Amino acid sequence: MPAGIADLSEKRALVTGGTKGIGRATVLRLVRGGARVVTTARSDADELPDGVTFVKADVGTARGAAAVAAATLEQLGGIDIVVHNVGGSTSRGGGVLALDDDEWQHTLDVDLLSAVRLDRALLPAMLAQGSGAIVHVTSIQRRMPLHDATLAYAAAKAALATYSKGVSNEVGPRGIRVNTVAPGFTETTAATALIARLAEHTGIGMDAARQKLMDSLGGIPLGRPARPEEVAELIAFRTDRTIDGTIDATAGP
Structure with a gap:
């Protein structure tokens, strides 16, 4: 195993949104550490590492989250690591008055409730074994919102950070680490x-x-x-690591 890569041998992991960007980099990083990985996305996966199980589903829906949780437990026989990476904004620009109820609800479903639903389905297995690690990927926008195009996304990620802290306080004493990583741009x-x-x-x-952003x-x-790859690290x-809290990558790499 290359120097500096944590030994995650035989750890069983789920990474949501693992076919592109930070999610894909995280899948590759966990596999390099020896973990067995299930990943999921709404679109088909291309060129995932050998041994990675792919589940096509929309975890922004209750049905999709339930299907992913069931498939993960079936494929891996349990769960040690959950990385909630899925998220994003498709809202139109124009500020707060441009966003209707449907856009707010869709954003909350994808960026907040997907994690809530999967945690609710997978935490019992972690609690039964007395160990596990959950990472919620939030965003710099949870405290530095961009009002023009991604206000709903920023609000959902802020809610995810607060939710994460609450869950950490509850299950931390029972052996489950719950942390957040808040990537910058x-x-x-x-x-x-x-x-x-x-x-x-x-x-x-x-x-x-790009410069304006x-x-x-x-x-x-x-x-x-x-x-x-830097966020995946x-x-x-x-x-x-047996630590609790939030890591920010707000100033870039």
């Missing part, structure tokens, strides 16, 4: 789509929109977004 396909929406809405180019987050000292650290 990370160059993923979803981030690129957000930049494109901002560029279209404001009538500026992609490079200018970085500036709105307080700037990034290194002058570039984080990479998915933080997530893997959280699954392998």
